[in-house]
Amino acid sequence: xxxxxxxxxxxxxxxxxxxxxxxxxxxxxxxxxxxxxxxxxxxxxxxxxxxxxxxxxxxxxxxxxxxxxxxxxxxxxxxxxxxxxxxxxxxxxxxxxxxxxxxxxxxxxxxxxxxxxxxxxxxxxxxxxxxxxxxxxxxxxxxxxxxxxxxxxxxxxxxxxxxxxxxxxxxxxxxxxxxxxxxxxxxxxxxxxxxxxxxxxxxxxxxxxxxxxxxxxxxxxxxxxxxxxxxxxxxxxxxxxxxxxxxxxxxxxxxxxxxxxxxxxxxxxxxxxxxxxxxxxxxxxxxxxxxxxxxxxxxxxxxxxxxxxxxxxxxxxxxxxxxxxxxxxxxxxx
Numbered sequence: 001x002x003x004x005x006x007x008x009x010x011x012x013x014x015x016x017x018x019x020x021x022x023x024x025x026x027x028x029x030x031x032x033x034x035x036x037x038x039x040x041x042x043x044x045x046x047x048x049x050x051x052x053x054x055x056x057x058x059x060x061x062x063x064x065x066x067x068x069x070x071x072x073x074x075x076x077x078x079x080x081x082x083x084x085x086x087x088x089x090x091x092x093x094x095x096x097x098x099x100x101x102x103x104x105x106x107x108x109x110x111x112x113x114x115x116x117x118x119x120x121x122x123x124x125x126x127x128x129x130x131x132x133x134x135x136x137x138x139x140x141x142x143x144x145x146x147x148x149x150x151x152x153x154x155x156x157x158x159x160x161x162x163x164x165x166x167x168x169x170x171x172x173x174x175x176x177x178x179x180x181x182x183x184x185x186x187x188x189x190x191x192x193x194x195x196x197x198x199x200x201x202x203x204x205x206x207x208x209x210x211x212x213x214x215x216x217x218x219x220x221x222x223x224x225x226x227x228x229x230x231x232x233x234x235x236x237x238x239x240x241x242x243x244x245x246x247x248x249x250x251x252x253x254x255x256x257x258x259x260x261x262x263x264x265x266x267x268x269x270x271x272x273x274x275x276x277x278x279x280x281x282x283x284x285x286x287x288x289x290x291x292x293x294x295x296x297x298x299x300x301x302x303x304x305x306x307x308x309x310x311x312x313x314x315x316x317x318x319x320x321x322x323x324x325x326x327x328x329x330x331x332x333x334x
Contacts, residue, residue: 038306041248045241045310053314055234057081059227060122064110066216066223072109079321080105086318089311099123101322117209120178121216122227128169129231130266131162136232137263138162144256158267173217173224176210179203238262241310245303261303 057078065071084098099119106115138159141147147155172180185195199206217224236259243258 037302038245038248041244042306042309044244045306046313048237048241049310049314052234052238053082053085054078055230055237056085056126059125059230059234060118062223062227062230063121063125063216064106064118066220072106079324082314083318083321086315086322089315113205113208114212116205117212120209121213124169124172124177124213125227125231128166129228129235130270131165131169132228132232133235133263134158134267135162135166136236137260137267140256140263141260172213174214176207176214178206178209178213182206235262235266241307242303245306249302 057074060081061072061074061077064077080102084102086098087101088098102119103112103115106118109115110118135158138155141151141155179199182195182199186192186199188195239255239258239262242261243253243255246253246258246261
């Protein structure tokens with residue numbers, strides 16, 4: 001990637017991070033009191049996310065290095081995973097920041113079509129694992145918690161929508177998805193002219209990307225399901241953050257509680273995807289889900305704040321890595 005584009009991503013990330021820091025609805029003294037209460041568990045959670053990002057990178061590594069002549073070193077994929085997620089965190093509408101950045105960084109080494117298809121495939125896998133995680137949350141809730149009629153209907157709706165999306169994802173993996181998406185966009189107001197022009201100019205590249213997506217699912221099922229398994233495992237492991245932070249306040253919380261809080265709060269906060277870092281939505285949803293599990297809502301607010309502080313720490317690390325990613329890497333030829 002050209003230095004000017006990398007610097008643009010870096011500066012944009014810094015500006016958005018600054019805006020969000022000053023948008024927190026809490027005084028610095030209150031934040032410091034919560035940090036002191038967390039003690040060494042805050043550094044523990046920062047380190048925990050190094051492991052979670054490692055799982056994300058391993059999932060993406062399987063996709064990137066599947067049948068390519070140029071092997072991208074894992075350390076580079078790991079750095080690019082972190083910096084890409086950081087740009088997604090600070091960018092409104094999420095994927096508009098990190099995904100183009102990853103494509104631009106990878107293209108010089110594996111070509112534009114392979115870079116684009118690997119980024120799209122991994123983004124699909126990341127989103128795909130969301131729905132499996134939410135479905136797991138429904139199953140655990142029904143097994144471990146008493147369910148009345150209203151809650152049962154809500155769980156049924158979540159399960160039904162998750163299964164429906166999983167079905168459409170599997171169809172997309174089998175037959176390709178990118179060209180269809182652009183054809184749908186070409187009929188939507190405000191983006192129809194741009195998407196139609198982009199499709200006309202890049203039809204061959206997009207068809208090649210679709211072929212690579214279909215090939216991974218059809219001919220490399222082990223790679224496909226191992227990548228999905230790593231993404232789902234990363235989500236389950238991330239529930240440990242909720243567990244250790246809530247244990248500071250109450251011994252009543254269990255691992256199952258933590259998984260359910262993580263699953264349903266991510267569902268509700270993702271409904272607010274248009275907000276950078278989902279400011280306010282995540283803290284509120286963690287508090288809401290905690291209360292529904294008969295835990296004090298204040299526990300959820302405390303946990304949400306410390307999760308946010310961990311995220312700020314990783315955002316700073318990721319922005320630094322954007323500059324580090326600018327260094328040339330040595331690729332291995334297979």
